[in-house]
Amino acid sequence: MKKAISHVGKLSLNAIEEVGYAFMLLVESLEWFFLGKFRNQSVRLAHIFHEAMSIGVKAVPIASILCFSVGMMLALQGLETLKPYGAQSQVVTGIAVSVTREFSALIIGIIVAGRSGSAITARIGTMKESQEIDALRVIGINPVRYLAAPILIAMMLVLPLLTVIGDFLGMLGGAVYTSFELNMTVATYMNRSFEVLSINDVAQGVSKSIVFAIIIVLVSVSNGFKVTGGSEGVGRSTTRSVVLSISYIIVADMIFTFFLTR
Amino acid sequence: MNTAAQVENNLPHQVAPDVVIDVKNLVTHYDDKLILDDINFTVNKGEIMVIMGGSGSGKSTLLRFLLGLNTPTSGTVSLLGKDITQMSAQEMYEMRKQMGVAFQGGALFGSMTVAENTQLPLREHTRLDENTMRIMSRMKLEVVNLAGFEDLMPAQLSGGMIKRAALARAIIMDPKLLFFDEPSAGLDPVVAAELDELILRLRDAMNMSIVVVTHELDSAFKIADRITVLDRGKILMCGTVDEVRNSGNERIHNLLNRKPRQDAVDVDEYMGRLTGRNIKGSLPD
Amino acid sequence: MKYPVHEHGKFSVISLTGEVDLNCSPQAREQILKCLKKNNHLLIDLSAVEYIDSSGVASLVEGFQTARGQQLQFALLGVSKAALQVLQLARLDKVFPIYASIDDVDL
Numbered sequence: 001m002k003k004a005i006s007h008v009g010k011l012s013l014n015a016i017e018e019v020g021y022a023f024m025l026l027v028e029s030l031e032w033f034f035l036g037k038f039r040n041q042s043v044r045l046a047h048i049f050h051e052a053m054s055i056g057v058k059a060v061p062i063a064s065i066l067c068f069s070v071g072m073m074l075a076l077q078g079l080e081t082l083k084p085y086g087a088q089s090q091v092v093t094g095i096a097v098s099v100t101r102e103f104s105a106l107i108i109g110i111i112v113a114g115r116s117g118s119a120i121t122a123r124i125g126t127m128k129e130s131q132e133i134d135a136l137r138v139i140g141i142n143p144v145r146y147l148a149a150p151i152l153i154a155m156m157l158v159l160p161l162l163t164v165i166g167d168f169l170g171m172l173g174g175a176v177y178t179s180f181e182l183n184m185t186v187a188t189y190m191n192r193s194f195e196v197l198s199i200n201d202v203a204q205g206v207s208k209s210i211v212f213a214i215i216i217v218l219v220s221v222s223n224g225f226k227v228t229g230g231s232e233g234v235g236r237s238t239t240r241s242v243v244l245s246i247s248y249i250i251v252a253d254m255i256f257t258f259f260l261t262r
Numbered sequence: 263m264n265t266a267a268q269v270e271n272n273l274p275h276q277v278a279p280d281v282v283i284d285v286k287n288l289v290t291h292y293d294d295k296l297i298l299d300d301i302n303f304t305v306n307k308g309e310i311m312v313i314m315g316g317s318g319s320g321k322s323t324l325l326r327f328l329l330g331l332n333t334p335t336s337g338t339v340s341l342l343g344k345d346i347t348q349m350s351a352q353e354m355y356e357m358r359k360q361m362g363v364a365f366q367g368g369a370l371f372g373s374m375t376v377a378e379n380t381q382l383p384l385r386e387h388t389r390l391d392e393n394t395m396r397i398m399s400r401m402k403l404e405v406v407n408l409a410g411f412e413d414l415m416p417a418q419l420s421g422g423m424i425k426r427a428a429l430a431r432a433i434i435m436d437p438k439l440l441f442f443d444e445p446s447a448g449l450d451p452v453v454a455a456e457l458d459e460l461i462l463r464l465r466d467a468m469n470m471s472i473v474v475v476t477h478e479l480d481s482a483f484k485i486a487d488r489i490t491v492l493d494r495g496k497i498l499m500c501g502t503v504d505e506v507r508n509s510g511n512e513r514i515h516n517l518l519n520r521k522p523r524q525d526a527v528d529v530d531e532y533m534g535r536l537t538g539r540n541i542k543g544s545l546p547d
Numbered sequence: 548m549k550y551p552v553h554e555h556g557k558f559s560v561i562s563l564t565g566e567v568d569l570n571c572s573p574q575a576r577e578q579i580l581k582c583l584k585k586n587n588h589l590l591i592d593l594s595a596v597e598y599i600d601s602s603g604v605a606s607l608v609e610g611f612q613t614a615r616g617q618q619l620q621f622a623l624l625g626v627s628k629a630a631l632q633v634l635q636l637a638r639l640d641k642v643f644p645i646y647a648s649i650d651d652v653d654l
Contacts, residue, residue, distance in 0.1 A: 039352070041386075126372075135369035138329050139383045140358030142351075388569050390602055394576060397605035401637045435569070436600040467632040 021226075022218040025144060029152045032145035041142065047150035048157075055116045055151075056158030059108075060165065062115070066107050067166035071099055071173025078174075079181050088182055095174035096193040097201055101260075104166030105205040106253055108159060109212035113245040117220040120151060121241040124224025125234040133225070143225070152217045159213040160206045167202060208256055212249050219245040280307045281343075282439060282471045283328065288337035290327060297323050299495045301337070310465055310472045312482040315492035316517060321475050322366075324492065325443055328473060329363060330354060341439060359387050362432035366443040368424035370416035370431070376403070377412035380431045387435065402430040406460060422453035429457075433464060440464065440472045446481045458484050479518060483507070491517065550578055555649060558620070559587040564595040567603035576606035583613050583621075590652065594625025604633055611643060622646055 036042040078091040124147060127133050136143050175189035223241040227233045283305035290298040298320050305311040315321040326332045327339055330346045338345045342360060349357065370379045380399040384390060390398075403409055406426040416424060425445060432440060442461065446454035458481050465472055476482055482489055482503075489506045491498040493513055499506060506514065534540035548571065551562050559582045563575055582589050591607060593599065607623070614621035622644035626634070634640045646652050 041355075130367055130372075131365045131369035132371055134326075134329075134331055135363070135365060135371070137331060138358060138361060138363040139386060140355045141382075141386055388602070390569065390573060391576065393609055394572065394602055394605045397608050398601050401601055401605060401608070401639075404637045434601075463636065467636040469629075 018222065022222050025148055025218055025222055026152070026214065028144045029149040032142065032149045033153055036145060036149075041145060043145055043149045043153070047146075048154050051150050051154035052158050054119075055112065055154055056162060059112055059115055059162060063108050063111050063162050063166055064169045066111060067099070067104055067169040068173035070103050070107055071095060071170035071175075072177045073173075074098060074103070074170075075174040075177040075181075079178065091174070091178060092189060092192045093196045096171055096197050099170035099174070100167045100197060100201045101204045102253075102257065104170050105163045105208040105212060106249070108162045108166050108209060109216065109249045109253075110246055112155075112159060112162070113212075113216045113220075113249060114242055116155075117216045117245045118238045118242045120217070120220040121224040121227075121238045122234055124221060125227030125237050126231075128225060128227050129230060129234060148217070148221045151221065152214070155213040155217045156210055159209040159216075163205050163209040164202070167205060204260055208253060211252055211256065215248045215252060216245045219248060281305070282307050282341065283311075283473065284338075284340040285328070286338045286340075288324075288327060288334050288339065290323065290332070290334045292323075297495055298327070298334075301492075301497055303490050303497065303500050305471055305473060307471050308465065308469050309487045310461065310474065310485050312486035312489045313473065313475045313492060314477065314479075314482050314489055314517070316477060318494070319492040320495040321477075321492045322443065325441060325473070325475050329361070329441060330357075359383075359435055360438045361441065362435065362437035362439070363441045364425065364428040364432040364443065364445070366447060368416065368428040370419075370424060370427055372416055375413050375415055376408065376419070376427050376430075379416070379427060380412075380434050383431065383435050399430070399434060402434050403427070405433070405464075406430045407456070422449050422457075425449065425457060426460075429460065433468075433470075436468060438471060440470045442472065442474045444476055444478075445474060446476060446478045454478070454481060455484075461485050493517070548574060550575060552578065552582065555590070555652075557588050558590045558652070559585075560590045560592055560624075560649070562592040562595060563599070563603075566597055567599040569600065569602050572600070572602040572606050575603060576609065579606060579610035580613060583610060583617060583619060586617065586619065588620040589614060590622050590624050590646075590649065592624040592649070593627065593630055594648075596627065596630055599630050599633060601633065604637070604639065607643070608639070620644075622652065624649055624652070 032041070033043050074095050075091060078094050079088050082088050082090055124133075127147075133143050133147075136146055171190060171193045172186070175186045175193070178184060178189055179186050220241045223237045223244070227237045229236070281304045285301055285303050288298055288301040289296070301324060303311075313321050313324060323332075327334055328341075330339070330341075330349070334347060337347075339347055341357060344353070344357065346354065346357060370376070371382070374382070377396070377399050380402060381395050384395045384398065388395075400409065400412065403412055406429050408423060408426050408430060411419070411423065411427075416427070419427060429442070429445075432442070445457045445461065449457070461472060461474065462485055464470055474482075474485065486503050488500065488502055490500040491506060491514055498511060498514055499509055501509070507518070509515070530540065550564065553560050553562075561575075561578055561582065565571070567575055579589065579591070589610065591610070611621045624646050625648060626645050631640060634643065
């Protein structure tokens with residue numbers, strides 16, 4: 001019994017420590033980004049660009065396909081549910097709003113967490129295990145500035161962009177399916193969608209995606225820096241990082257939506 | 263064999279040895295476990311100090327504290343007259359320019375070529391011309407016999423080449439202090455001997471002060487001016503090669519003769535460890 | 548800080564002084580390349596150098612190669628023992644023409 005309590009205690013201490021560490025990472029990364037040049041140790045734009053390419057541009061095809069499919073799926077379900085009420089045309093509004101506010105950001109967050117989050121943890125973890133992080137430090141290069149800050153900035157730039165692309169493709173997916181079912185061209189559908197959408201809907205999704213970006217980076221980077229135990233440890237941390245960031249994203253999304261829809 | 267200390271040159275340290283590394287009462291813990299217990303030693307300018315010990319002796323840990331990678335429980339580590347345990351990040355940044363480190367596995371950055379690896383410290387700390395940096399890194403690669411390999415990636419190098427490339431990166435800024443972790447571990451004897459030669463040449467030509475951590479006896483005896491022998495977190499002895507070799511200390515003798523460690527057996531503790539239960543019958547934590 | 552230059556026969560002589568390290572070598576490099584641009588044969592006097600690091604040597608190397616490209620003479624003077632050891636490390640003592648003093652140079 002005692003043991004169980006002490007175990008719970010230890011777990012909660014670890015959890016608090018992890019949150020604290022992640023928060024420190026966030027503050028330090030932003031500090032380096034904004035103040036680095038005054039210390040003659042700036043965050044290199046080339047690094048940010050490089051990260052943005054590997055996180056963002058290379059994720060465009062898969063993200064597009066998924067958002068398109070989700071849009072189509074929503075149309076399918078929506079038309080099916082609304083048919084008894086004869087309100088099929090409402091499907092346009094439903095898809096436009098739910099994709100921009102919710103699904104696009106969520107899908108993008110999850111796919112990027114899986115794609116890049118795991119890669120980031122694996123890369124940093126491997127660097128830690130091979131003493132490359134130590135090597136950076138003895139050269140005088142702060143690892144947070146050199147590794148974490150560019151990823152954070154890149155992710156915060158790229159995820160909103162991907163989300164906007166996802167918005168468009170989600171609606172397009174809905175349009176393609178709906179155009180078969182209802183007597184409506186893809187163009188008309190899209191025009192109707194843009195009419196019903198407000199800037200608020202898009203902003204909601206985009207602001208979520210920024211939060212997701214921060215979650216993905218903090219979780220994956222901190223798990224990378226904390227790797228111990230060789231390549232097995234890297235594997236363990238990578239899995240942990242993906243599972244955690246996806247879970248946090250979904251929970252954060254729920255909290256976010258709760259407050260935004262009230 | 264100990265010719266290194268007597269190499270004929272007119273370096274200032276032989277007039278008045280001046281201390282470049284000074285470790286005082288260093289005590290460190292990992293969680294609650296005592297790792298290093300009251301470590302004291304100094305390294306003089308132009309000296310090659312070898313830190314020796316078996317695995318688990320704490321020698322690699324000691325190196326981390328010398329490099330300022332970890333913060334000790336108590337005690338001081340002074341490099342070039344300044345205590346690094348009390349330094350600000352900015353002071354440490356300046357200190358880093360004077361230090362070169364070659365890690366055990368090389369720790370080359372896998373995403374960069376050999377040349378980019380060696381140039382990284384220059385890019386970080388200097389505003390030198392691109393040509394100058396390129397020539398400097400080629401010169402250092404020449405010194406470590408890696409000329410012509412500058413465009414290869416670390417993954418394409420052999421173990422010995424990785425260590426030499428790491429050494430080239432460590433000396434690119436002409437540091438006053440050079441730290442080398444296990445230069446000969448995992449290398450065949452010929453390659454290991456070359457690296458030893460290289461360390462001696464570097465000291466002689468550039469008057470570096472060098473700390474080498476190793477468990478290889480031959481290498482230690484060949485390059486050391488003085489040897490510090492660590493055992494289970496304590497300094498067993500610190501002396502010249504001959505002093506260590508002729509020491510009467512049994513542990514050092516065992517280490518030299520590669521005898522396995524024979525600890526006194528505590529029956530209760532040992533049986534408890536093997537069976538997973540101690541005499542009182544409850545499971546050990 | 549600018550290093551003193553004087554003319555000696557067909558040669559320009561740049562006298563490096565003090566510590567030629569990461570801070571000072573860019574200046575040395577600039578002056579060397581500038582002299583070579585004027586198509587002057589060049590002597591680098593190292594006798595007043597207390598310490599030269601590899602960035603300094605790299606500047607000499609670049610100068611020497613540039614001079615060779617323009618078929619100009621390039622030599623080092625008064626290389627101290629410490630400087631010689633730095634050169635020897637990269638086997639550059641076998642590459643540079645080295646003279647003890649200016650009197651030994653064929654004018």
